[in-house]
Amino acid sequence: RAALMAMLSGVIGDDFEGEGLSVRQADEDFVVEAPTSSAHKPEYKVGIKPVDSGLVIDHIASGAPVEEIWNRIDKIRRVLGLNLRSSHGVYHTSSGAFKGIISVPDLESFGEKELKRLGAVSPGCTLNLVQDHRVARKYRLGMPPRIYKFDDIACRNENCVSHPSHEEHVEASFVRKGGTDTFVCRWCEKEHDYPEIWRV
Structure with a gap:
C-alpha cells in the first residue's frame, strides 16, 4: 500500500515511459x-407474444x-x-x-x-x-473493446486493487485483448475469459 500511495501522490512512477492498456x-x-425491412414484424416462436x-x-x-x-x-x-x-x-x-x-x-x-x-x-x-x-x-x-462501469463485474485476482475484498472502491475495468474473447484487467493485467468477469 505504501508503494501505491507513493505512486498516487507522484513520488514514484512519474518517470514511467511505457504504454498502458489501450483500445484500438x-x-x-x-x-x-x-x-x-418494410414488412410487418416477424412472427415469433410459440410462447413469445x-x-x-x-x-x-x-x-x-x-x-x-x-x-x-x-x-x-x-x-x-x-x-x-x-x-x-x-x-x-x-x-x-x-x-x-x-x-x-x-x-x-x-x-x-x-x-x-x-x-x-x-x-x-x-x-x-x-x-x-x-x-x-x-x-x-x-x-x-458485437463484443465490446472494453467493459467498465458495471457493479456486476470484478477482477478474479485477489491481489488486484480493484478486487471487492479490498474495499478500495476502485472500479473494475477490462480491455479486450485483440480479436479474442479474453479481457485484461486495467489494474493488474490479469487475463480473464469473457464469462469470468461477471459476478451475476
Whole structure:
C-alpha cells in the first residue's frame, strides 16, 4: 500500500515511459445499426407474444448450450433492470441450434448507454425496436473493446486493487485483448475469459 500511495501522490512512477492498456479505435463501433425491412414484424416462436410497440432482444447466446442461454437471459434482465411485463425463452434457430429471445412490450426508450450495456452483457445478440407493428430500428451487437462501469463485474485476482475484498472502491475495468474473447484487467493485467468477469 505504501508503494501505491507513493505512486498516487507522484513520488514514484512519474518517470514511467511505457504504454498502458489501450483500445484500438476501430473496435469502438461494436453497436451497428442494421437495415430493416418494410414488412410487418416477424412472427415469433410459440410462447413469445409479438409486441405492437416495444423491443425484442433476439439471438441471445445463439448456438450455446441451453443452460448457458438461460443464464445469459437472466444476466440481461438483471443488468438492464428489465423487471417488466415481458416474455422470454429458448428456441431453435433455422439451423437447428438454440438461441434466446426476450420480448418487452411498451418499453418506450432504449438509449445508446443501454445499447452498449446490452452489447457488454450479451455480445452477438440483435435488438429490434418495434413501433406500430413494424421493426423501426435494428441493431447488431458485437463484443465490446472494453467493459467498465458495471457493479456486476470484478477482477478474479485477489491481489488486484480493484478486487471487492479490498474495499478500495476502485472500479473494475477490462480491455479486450485483440480479436479474442479474453479481457485484461486495467489494474493488474490479469487475463480473464469473457464469462469470468461477471459476478451475476
